[in-house]
Amino acid sequence: MSHLFGHDQPLSVQGSGSPAVSFVGSFDPRVRVVAAGLFAIMVVSLHQIEFALGAFVLAIGTVFLTDLPLRLTLKRMAAMDGFIIVMLVMLPFTTPGTPMFSVFGADASQEGLHHAILIGIRANAVVLMMLSLLSGLTPVALGHTLYRLRCPAALVHLMMFTVRYISVLHDEYHRLRMAMKLRGFKARNTIHTYRSFGYLFGMLLVRSLERAERVLEAMKCRGFSGHFPMIDQLMFRPRDGVLAVAFFLLVTILVLMDRVYVFAY
């Protein structure tokens, strides 16, 4: 799929051969995946803007320890913010509380504004930290990682097959779409357009089911009897342990201070 990702919008530089790994990329992916999850849970439970900002700064700091292309990462963040902006703008006006200012007769409350800003910062902190911690991790490596983290094997294998065939099917889609374009097709708001897209997707489904049948046949031809191999080279070294402990402490302290702060007032 990294081909697709490269095709679409490359998230990180994924050269074949031996790419130079960044500082973050040099740790065991298991630690990185768990850390990203932990960070997300902790940040979501922060209540104070100050500490949420702290988490956000932490995430920005981490970005500089990776080889994420800055411009692209920013574009992604902007896309996500565009997603939630409407909700954030509405919040101050719909939350009851101390009025602060009013627009067209609608009162904006201080509490509402506070809540909106908090949500904005938390969302950005989580996504940014996740993108940096998991930078350079291929979907395949993610699968291996989840497998070693004891996710159900069926789910991991399902994910591996999905990852394997996304690029094949995306190419197929692309070729069909080009052929449509070559016959003067232009996407408009017409029934003809929607019917054509329906046919396109239906055909894609039919073709992929036939492919699935062929894949299963090929597997049987190689003696498949209900077992998938998983061969990876994940290694847990002392420095991974150090990172895990340090990260855990940092995030816990952040949350504890957040709570103490509430308590103190």
Added chain:
Amino acid sequence: MHIVDGALAPEVLIGGGVLAVAGLGLGLRKLPIDKIPATGVLSATFFVASLIHVPVGPSSVHLIMSGLAGLVLGWTAFPALFVGLLLQAIFFGFGGLTVLGVNTVNIAFPAVIAGFVFRSMVSRRNPVAAAVWGGLAGASSIALTTLFVAVSLMLSGDAFAPAAKLVFFAHIPIMIVEGLISAAAVYLIVKVKPELLMPEDHVAGFELSASAVNTKQASEVNNG
């Protein structure tokens, strides 16, 4: 349609997570090991659907096609759609990690429900009737999804109520478009490869009858 990290109340996040794990468990139980390749390839197809943009009014949206996923995959739509959301969350930064459970429930449950409700009607042989029901399945699964999204927002605080309403009404054109596209897709599938929309046991029966035909034919050959 994705909710982002940091907006929902912790109770909603946890509730969503628990429901998602339950759904995943059920879905995986219905997934024998030799169905994994087929489910994976179809899951990839639905992932590709989310990369297809169609025009709606002056703007454009990407397809979801969860109704069709429910029709084709049944309960296994749950893990299949989860995998897609997981990959999107991690590699595209869409949605987030803590809301993964909520997002999965919001998209996969409507798919499974639409699949159950409409499957028997869609697996009829008449392509036009099947297309109408398929369209309804597509539209209603999006409608349910937006409803679920609205509910998860409302549960996180009354202040979200207007936003929730806005989400619902803003998605009405998308429901219609998804319905039309699903209808056309079902029409094509019923014409080209109706097995794709057969309920499980029907497929087994289909294969059985096929082999019965084969043996019958073979014995005729022997007789003649």
Added chain:
Amino acid sequence: MSSLINLNDISYGYRAGQSVLDRVSLTLNKEERLFIAGPNGAGKSTLLRILVGLIKPNGGEIHAFGKACVTDADFHDLRCRVGFIVQDPDDQLFCPTVVEDIAFGPLNLGASREEALAIVDEVLDQLHLKHLRERITHELSGGEKRLVSVAAVLAMKPDVLLLDEPTNALDEENMQRLEEILLELPQAMILISHDPHFRRKLATRTIELRGGKINEVAMKKCTASDKSNRESETHVQSLATF
């Protein structure tokens, strides 16, 4: 002027630093059947994709039907007049039935449903494919798919045809049908093919793309480079001895 399409100094590379096409120029005249030969990966398909605007070249100009093509709208108009038959017919046929697939092009050009159906019947008649009208595209044989994909493009009444390896995976019989059909068509066309025999039968001119450059190949030279050449020459001689 009789030139339909003009490519001027086209350069292209998929990646920075790569050079697939290097200042390629090409002219298609009226009633010509121009063949492009060349090894795998020489950039033949790329050149056709640039011609119809699916890829933007890094440099160069494209003129078609006496007009320069620059914007997307220009290329959309061009695609409505130039029929492109892609390499794999499976990629082209995506509608459930043959009649719907052939009607797709005319509908895109703004024809009404009745007009489109009339065109479908006309084209199927022209190619003697009436018996396939109601068939499901997905169940056609490879050869039938290819012929239907030609019909689908002809239904748009193009002024120029582009065919990318139309003889791939065709058996003798379907190949023969295709040759006959193409020979009867009045349109100018550009064809890509690795098959020297096919080339000899249809080409009015052949060019070779190699190392990003175009070489004009004289008709004689072209036939001399194929394998069955000696037979045919002997054949000509044997006829000559009558």
Added chain:
Amino acid sequence: MSSLINLNDISYGYRAGQSVLDRVSLTLNKEERLFIAGPNGAGKSTLLRILVGLIKPNGGEIHAFGKACVTDADFHDLRCRVGFIVQDPDDQLFCPTVVEDIAFGPLNLGASREEALAIVDEVLDQLHLKHLRERITHELSGGEKRLVSVAAVLAMKPDVLLLDEPTNALDEENMQRLEEILLELPQAMILISHDPHFRRKLATRTIELRGGKINEVAMKKCTASDKSNRESETHVQSLATF
């Protein structure tokens, strides 16, 4: 006896009334490279799928390695000794990385993880593909995919190889590689190919499947049935008029 595989009077149709194969018999002997030619849709791929038990024939018998194959268990054993390289390498390479994919077969045969990895290295060495070991399968080029799928099948140390159109979409260079690899292999094999050149280079025997029946084709005739065939026939006729 030196015959490895024996098909006897195999008949098959996908639908009732359809007859794709009609009492087809076929023998593969030791050290043979048997080519199956024939037009599109003649049933060549179907025949191979029946041979390895993916489809049950309507009638006929299959013997392999001196044993009749009837039950699913028989065919499972047969598939462990017969390596089938399918038409589209994307269907065959379903594991995420090259090393996992090649280890898939040996692991199914009961090898331990270490043994499997040893076999992987050995096979990659044999085919000079060591540099691809850690690559992700879907990022390989078409030619590399084909070569890896050959490696994956060889890793099972099969006694017989079946190859369905292995040269499809290969360019000169990879074709050459494949030819060399196949010529060096000691195994008996059955190959399907439309490419007369490839056939001529490798075949020790060629048969043609047409209308559900098999015709033995003599070596000479085989080369005559390639693309230059039509000329040579005309040639013969023109000679005959003398």
